[in-house]
Every structure is written in structure tokens, then in C-alpha cells.
Amino acid sequence: MRVYLAQGELEAARTAFQHAEAALAKTYYVPYRRALYVIVDWMQFWVASGEVDRATHWAEELAQQTSVPSPLACEREEVARSRLLLAQKRPSQALSQLEPLQVMAEQQERLSHVIEIKVLQALAYQMGQQVPEALSALAQAVRLAEPEGYIRCFVDEGAPHGCPAFQAPGTGTQARADALCGYAARGISPGWQET
Numbered sequence: 219m220r221v222y223l224a225q226g227e228l229e230a231a232r233t234a235f236q237h238a239e240a241a242l243a244k245t246y247y248v249p250y251r252r253a254l255y256v257i258v259d260w261m262q263f264w265v266a267s268g269e270v271d272r273a274t275h276w277a278e279e280l281a282q283q284t285s286v287p288s289p290l291a292c293e294r295e296e297v298a299r300s301r302l303l304l305a306q307k308r309p310s311q312a313l314s315q316l317e318p319l320q321v322m323a324e325q326q327e328r329l330s331h332v333i334e335i336k337v338l339q340a341l342a343y344q345m346g347q348q349v350p351e352a353l354s355a356l357a358q359a360v361r362l363a364e365p366e367g368y369i370r371c372f373v374d375e376g377a378p379h380g381c382p383a384f385q386a387p388g389t390g391t392q393a394r395a396d397a398l399c400g401y402a403a404r405g406i407s408p409g410w411q412e413t
Contacts, residue, residue: 253291261298265305309342334371
């Protein structure tokens with residue numbers, strides 16, 4: 219589903235999403251498994267396909283339920299909620315929610331989650347017109363991702379296409395933005411070219 223979403227193929231993503239729901243329904247279904255394995259992907263799908271109402275309904279239902287016993291599953295639910303906050307253009311609330319998640323992911327050495335959270339923070343800062351903070355969060359994500367070859371989270375978030383928004387004329391950040399965005403764009407998005 220992630221690959222289809224990154225390529226903008228919503229119908230193929232919808233089919234993959236429906237297959238994932240059907241497969242999950244056939245297993246021993248518990249909210250813990252949903253939270254741990256698929257809820258962030260579902261949120262990305264709902265937001266990308268314009269189903270923000272469905273995502274909001276999920277978040278409202280979740281708020282009324284007892285939380286799952288796993289800190290990791292709780293983190294994944296909170297990351298999904300942060301994605302919803304970003305879709306609702308509420309970057310300050312998303313940043314407030316992401317900060318403790320980042321700390322926990324760093325303490326537990328879950329590198330891919332730290333990178334994902336940093337990218338979401340960069341998007342939130344960008345949305346709030348805080349370019350230096352956005353670039354700093356993006357730089358931290360790239361610094362963590364590049365040695366290990368992590369690139370999926372940048373593709374999933376559309377980082378190459380979002381990078382021009384990080385370019386603030388007259389602020390001295392153009393070269394830094396180009397360098398950061400170049401990593402995310404390398405070999406992934408044929409329509410995006412480094413300058």
C-alpha cells in the first residue's frame with residue numbers, strides 16, 4: 219500500500235488496503251495488532267484518499283477506548299493521530315504530540331521510528347512557516363537515515379516534492395535545502411530534479 223500511495227496510485231492503494239483489512243479480519247484480531255502493524259498505514263491512506271472524516275472518526279473512537287497495553291502500540295496510534303492533526307492543518311498540536319514520541323523512540327533505539335517522527339516534525343514546522351526548524355528536523359532525519367540507506371519515509375511523505383517549500387529566498391537556506399532534499403530525491407522520483 220505504501221508504494222502505491224507514494225506513486226499516487228490511490229485505486230491500487232485502496233485495493234491493497236482492502237486486502238490488508240480482510241487479512242487482518244481473518245487473524246486473531248486484537249486492537250494491539252492493528253495499532254502495532256497497520257494503523258499508521260491506514261491513516262496515511264485515509265488522508266491521501268481524502269477520507270479525513272473517516273480518520274477523524276477513528277481518532278474519536280480511539281479516545282473513548284482503553285489504551286492498548288503496549289507502549290509501542292500506543293506510540294503507533296499517537297503517530298497516526300499526529301498525521302491526522304497535520305491533515306487538519308494543526309501543526310502546533312502535532313508537534314506537541316510528536317516530541318514525547320521522539321524521546322521514547324530514541325530511548326528505545328527504534329531508528330526507523332525516530333526518522334519517521336523527525337520527518338513529520340519537519341512537515342509540521344514547514345506548515346507553521348518555521349523554515350529553520352523544518353530544515354533542522356529534516357537534517358536530523360537525513361543524518362540518521364543516510365548511513366543505513368533509509369529512504370522509504372521520505373518517499374512516503376513526498377519529500378522531494380515538498381522540498382521547494384523549504385527554500386526561503388534571502389535566508390541563506392537554499393543550499394542546505396537542496397542538499398537535504400537531494401538525498402530524499404536520489405533515484406526515486408524521476409520527475410524531480412536537483413538544482
